Amino acid sequence: MNDLLRGINLYLIGMMGAGKTTVGKLLTKQLGYRFIDTDEVITQVAGQSINQFFAEQGEEAFRTLESQVLSELCAHQRLVVATGGGIILKRTNWGYLRHGLIVWLDVSPEDLYQRLQGDTTRPLLQHDNPLGRLQEIIEQRKPFYAEADVKVTVTQDDTPEQVMSNILELIPTVLKAASKKTSQATSQPFEDEQN
Numbered sequence: 001m002n003d004l005l006r007g008i009n010l011y012l013i014g015m016m017g018a019g020k021t022t023v024g025k026l027l028t029k030q031l032g033y034r035f036i037d038t039d040e041v042i043t044q045v046a047g048q049s050i051n052q053f054f055a056e057q058g059e060e061a062f063r064t065l066e067s068q069v070l071s072e073l074c075a076h077q078r079l080v081v082a083t084g085g086g087i088i089l090k091r092t093n094w095g096y097l098r099h100g101l102i103v104w105l106d107v108s109p110e111d112l113y114q115r116l117q118g119d120t121t122r123p124l125l126q127h128d129n130p131l132g133r134l135q136e137i138i139e140q141r142k143p144f145y146a147e148a149d150v151k152v153t154v155t156q157d158d159t160p161e162q163v164m165s166n167i168l169e170l171i172p173t174v175l176k177a178a179s180k181k182t183s184q185a186t187s188q189p190f191e192d193e194q195n
C-alpha cells in the first residue's frame with residue numbers, strides 16, 4: 001500500500017461526526033503517516049474554540065483561515081488530514097485537496113444525529129431541530145462530497161476499524177485506475193505518430 005501511495009496525502013472529507021478524526025488516526029498507524037486535523041490547527045492558530053471563532057469572527061472568516069491552513073498542508077507528504085465538514089464549499093480548496101487522494105466518509109443524517117446528540121462543539125448544529133439541520137446541510141453538500149476520489153459508505157454497524165479497512169481496500173482500485181489513465185494518455189502521441 002505504501003508503495004502504491006508514494007507518500008501522497010489522504011484527505012478525509014465528510015460531515016461533522018462522520019468519523020474523519022477517529023478513522024484518520026487509525027489510518028495513520030496503518031500507513032506510518034502523520035495525522036493532522038484542520039479544525040485543531042485552526043483552534044491552535046486562532047487561540048480559541050471553533051464555537052468562539054464562529055461567534056466572534058463569523059463563518060466567512062473561519063472559511064478563509066481554513067483555506068489558508070489547507071493550502072499550507074499541500075507542501076507536506078505522508079499526512080492523513082481530517083478536514084472540517086465544510087471544506088468542500090470553497091472551489092479553491094479543491095485545488096489543494098487534489099494534491100492528494102480525497103476520501104469521503106458518507107454517513108446518513110440519522111447516524112450522524114445519534115453520534116452527535118448532546119455535542120455542543122459544532123456551531124452549525126446549535127439549532128432547534130439538529131436532525132433537520134443535518135439533513136438540510138447534507139442535501140446541499142452531497143454534490144460536492146461526491147467529487148471525492150473514493151466514497152466509503154458507512155453503515156451503523158461499521159466500526160471505525162471496519163471503515164479503515166474498507167478505505168484501505170478501495171484506495172488501490174482508484175490509484176490503479178488513475179495510473180492506467182496516465183499511461184494511456186502518455187502513450188497516445190506515440191500511437192498517433194505510427195498511424
Ligand SMILES: Nc1ncnc2c1ncn2[C@@H]1O[C@H](COP(=O)(O)OP(=O)(O)OP(=O)(O)O)[C@@H](O)[C@H]1O
Nearest residue numbers: 015016017018019020021022084085115158159160
Ligand atoms: N464508525 C463509527 N461508528 C460509531 N461511532 C463512530 C464511528 N466513527 C466515529 N464515531 C464516533 O462519532 C463521533 C464523531 O466522530 P469524529 O469526531 O471522528 O468525527 P469527525 O468527522 O472528525 O467530526 P468533525 O468534522 O466535527 O470534526 C465520535 O464520538 C466518535 O467516537
Ligand SMILES: O=C(O)C1=C[C@@H](O)[C@@H](O)[C@H](O)C1
Nearest residue numbers: 016039050084085086122123
Ligand atoms: O460542517 C461544517 O461546516 C463544520 C464542521 C466542523 O468540522 C468545523 O469545521 C466547523 O464546525 C464547521
Ligand SMILES: [Mg+2]
Nearest residue numbers: 020021037082
Ligand atoms: Mg474531526
